[in-house]
Amino acid sequence: MKAALHTGIGKELTLVNDVELVGPKEGEVLIKTEYCGICHSDVSVLDSLDLTPMILGHEAAGVVEEIGDGVTSVSKGDYVLMTPIGPCGTCEMCYLQRHTLCERGQTFVFGTLPDGSTPFRRGGSPVYQGLGVGGFAEYTVLEERNVIRVEKGIPLETVCLIGCGVQTGVGSVLNTAKVTPDSTVLVMGLGGVGLSVVQGARIAKAEKIIASDPVKERRDKALQLGATEVIDPNDDDLINAVMELTLGKGVDYAFDAVGNSELIALGLTVSRAGGSTVIVGAPPPDEELKFSSALHLMMTEKRLLGSLLGSCNAQEDIPLLIDYWQKGLLDLENMISQTYPLGDINSGIADLRNSIGIRSVIKIHEN
Numbered sequence: 001m002k003a004a005l006h007t008g009i010g011k012e013l014t015l016v017n018d019v020e021l022v023g024p025k026e027g028e029v030l031i032k033t034e035y036c037g038i039c040h041s042d043v044s045v046l047d048s049l050d051l052t053p054m055i056l057g058h059e060a061a062g063v064v065e066e067i068g069d070g071v072t073s074v075s076k077g078d079y080v081l082m083t084p085i086g087p088c089g090t091c092e093m094c095y096l097q098r099h100t101l102c103e104r105g106q107t108f109v110f111g112t113l114p115d116g117s118t119p120f121r122r123g124g125s126p127v128y129q130g131l132g133v134g135g136f137a138e139y140t141v142l143e144e145r146n147v148i149r150v151e152k153g154i155p156l157e158t159v160c161l162i163g164c165g166v167q168t169g170v171g172s173v174l175n176t177a178k179v180t181p182d183s184t185v186l187v188m189g190l191g192g193v194g195l196s197v198v199q200g201a202r203i204a205k206a207e208k209i210i211a212s213d214p215v216k217e218r219r220d221k222a223l224q225l226g227a228t229e230v231i232d233p234n235d236d237d238l239i240n241a242v243m244e245l246t247l248g249k250g251v252d253y254a255f256d257a258v259g260n261s262e263l264i265a266l267g268l269t270v271s272r273a274g275g276s277t278v279i280v281g282a283p284p285p286d287e288e289l290k291f292s293s294a295l296h297l298m299m300t301e302k303r304l305l306g307s308l309l310g311s312c313n314a315q316e317d318i319p320l321l322i323d324y325w326q327k328g329l330l331d332l333e334n335m336i337s338q339t340y341p342l343g344d345i346n347s348g349i350a351d352l353r354n355s356i357g358i359r360s361v362i363k364i365h366e367n
């Protein structure tokens, strides 16, 4: 089958047509992948993880082609979304309702299925499964718990965004930070994840949603999607601007949707006493976080929260997010700027690197 391979740090993806598929084994599902969004984490892996060859792509949707023994929640022909972390439902973390910390779900960072194997082979050697999904290929195999059935006939080219960016952004608001009505929110970075944070804050009925990004097109998009004010951090001093907009108090919640330690520290500065700063974007692995005063944090009871995939229980939250979209509460169409065929995937990656558009979606099959 056709696939786009990560073959070395920072290189363009290589298109090949000789990847073989293994499985589905017991408890696994073979999916014909139809659409897959390009997420920042794909580029982060491409630029930092020397685990090759690997098939990236983890914001994917498709149709079930075959099920392994024991699979009960989906059957052939079902429309499905895929998620990097499928909660097992039986480990200590799942019991504690911390589903993204599921002990069996952490293998996604190693590019394998939870049993340590990978469903892809090329020339007899294993090909890693990027972030546990491997969406930039014609077919993939996932464990049943990483597969979420959705309504048949739903536009997969649109709802695929829920698999990572939307789940991450909206979930960070509703699950991690638990944003309350009438609160004030700052969102730094307005790509697919940041705009999902903006929409999550609107759904949570935040009173003031301040959105910051150096790209005007993205600020305009944020205003369409629910931001009440926007800041260009190149023109305005972000700290002064946020303080002015909050009558000197600071925001109740600050979100770093970029994964940048300076923005995280800035969030801690501009959040009000008792407020929260949420790390939503993935910083580079070696990035250190520095903040000028630990005493300040102690005295003000400010909180710093990590958020992995929006602290979602994918099996419950993905259907909920689809429901929000169907009710018109979640605008996905406005977050998709381009659709590229798999053969043009490097154009989509270049757009993301150059902050062109919001989200590119890859159409995996030609017809």
Ligand SMILES: [Zn+2]
Binding pocket: 087, 088, 089, 090, 091, 092, 093, 094, 101, 102, 103, 104, 105
């Ligand atoms: Zn678990």
Ligand SMILES: [Zn+2]
Binding pocket: 039, 040, 041, 042, 058, 059, 164, 165
């Ligand atoms: Zn992602």
